[in-house]
Amino acid sequence: MSELLQTTINTLAVGGLYALIALGYTLVYGILRFINFAHSDVVAWGGWLAFTVAGAAGWLAEDGAPVFAVVLVVIATMGLCAAIGVTIERLAYRPLRSAPRLNVLITAIGVSLFLQNVGLKLFGNRPRSISAGTALIRNNEPIAAFADVRILRFDVLPIVLSVALLIGLQWLVYRTRMGRGMRAVAFDERVASLMGVNVNRVVTLTFGLGSALAAVGGILFALRVDLQQTAEAAWVVLGLKAFVAAVVGGIGNVRGAAAGALLIAFVEVFVHTYIVKAFPGRLWIAQLQDIYVFGILILVLLFRPSGLLGKSSVEKV
């Protein structure tokens, strides 16, 4: 019973993290119909920028930092990453708005490589720690512990943050004029512009939002594991899991991203808790953890390409 509870909490925490990043993918895909390969690199930059900002402000000292400092760092990083996202859109994607999808995909790969390698140069290639000993947040103590269940601060943070941001996004997309514009552009770009929606502004907002969320995702991820260098596979795998979450939930669909993220997180936690621990020392099962993500993606794309919450669209000739 307590293990079940622990699993649930872990799932929610990891799922929240994935959801934040998956939203970036799904928002961009919904509006522009392309997969922003560079998104996982914005996530990486989010983590590193937070580290840099916190370091510059002297908050990475041994005794940790007050809560308001954390909030400031997060907000600052969100702003910086939003700027990055908007710039990428403006310089690399906007000129190709009417180009074949393949070209945009290749460009996205180019942007991704660019971000990775510039990040490598800027931030160095040694992994750093943003948490634990040099505490950005004061120790990762259990907030509550009963039976065998430990709710860590680092678990609560993603859950709270992602729920809050998801609710905020839901409000934005469904209750504001701008959100209506986003939904209109996602539905049909040309007609939306005929109806007076400023498509460029909508696209800019989407990229900014997605990147800001990615920044939070990057920070949360960096709090869990050491900050790996930007060209490191860890970020690509993270981005890929989030992308699979978006696809599984139904890409282009905000709630779908959240649902997909929970599902992927659940599978991951489940595999880790029950399968990996049951066969200790069997290294190949740990390797399988990366494979299962692709396996899920391939299965979903083959059998239910529109995802769990997506609407299937028929391709008309």
Added chain:
Amino acid sequence: MKSLQERVAALRPSLPAALGRSALPFLIAIGLAYLIDAAIGPAIGATWRKILLDVGIAILLAGSLNIVNGYAGQFSLGHAGFMLVGGYTAAWLTFYGGIHWFGVKGTYGGFLGAGQLLFLGSCVLGGLVAAGFGALVGLPSLRLRGDYLAIVTLGFGEILNRLVQITDRQPKRVEDVQGRSLFELANNLGGAESFSQIPGYTTLFFVYVFAFVLLVFAYRLKYSSRGRGLLAVRENEIAAEAMGVDTTRAKVVAFVFSAFWGGVGGALYAHQISTLSPGELSFQKSIDIVLIVVIGGMGSITGVVLGAAILVILPELAREFADYRMIVYALALVVVMILRPQGIMGVRELWDTSPWRRLVQRLRGGQP
């Protein structure tokens, strides 16, 4: 008066003549490769020899990717996986086989001796095994387009990479190897560490034999009806299907051919650098190959050769800027996509360009 059949039969060349004409380019290829190896190679110094070798292997890798990315228009990001499969298969055969049958760990025998023949066989075997995986990878392509296909092929490349990493370690001592059969040893591919001490059979000759054969193959494929079918699938799949092209078969076949030559390229690569490590043959390598195809021109054979030459030689010339290499590549990719998305050559070949045509016309004595 002769019947229609007799007249048609008279026009058709005899079987030996037809075979001869068909085989001629391959004989020329072998001759040229030998020339490069025996005459040009020794004359240009060690650095440039290595560069020439690298260009040859790049032509193999990019030329093979060109079949699926360029001709069929299916965006594959998992080519490193085929390299991996081909390389490891070939290395398995030459390393363990060499110990079993020749008793030595290094290269064995002279030009076209037993060792080199084993190597030749291992390259072909590597290609065949890779082709098998190519069919596997090609199957999802039937239901996926563009972005999704790219991600799935990327996934396959990574899966192959992970699969190699869960194999057992490579026994390096001759005694350890001789006690076990080749099939047993198929699981000993080094795991996450590298597979080392691969005999260095790769020479300019072999690289360019395979490269030229691939080029002839690609040329013949492009101008055959099957190749036109592939190009049609690239342009508009639904229209192609409506015109009677079996798009299913076309796409899978493209993957199979592409994987075969990718595997051969991987095998040659393995025997050049003597050490295969899974970390090297990952997504990054796939991107490097994609870069060559994109910049050279997706679908153009001459473009691929040009791209391979440029992207292998330029980094050598700009050694001091090695740090910034990837950044420049990334920027180049973005800029090319915005300013000249078809790459240098597009789908056209050298002989389709106007300067060439004008030259040919002038040589033929026609008006300019």
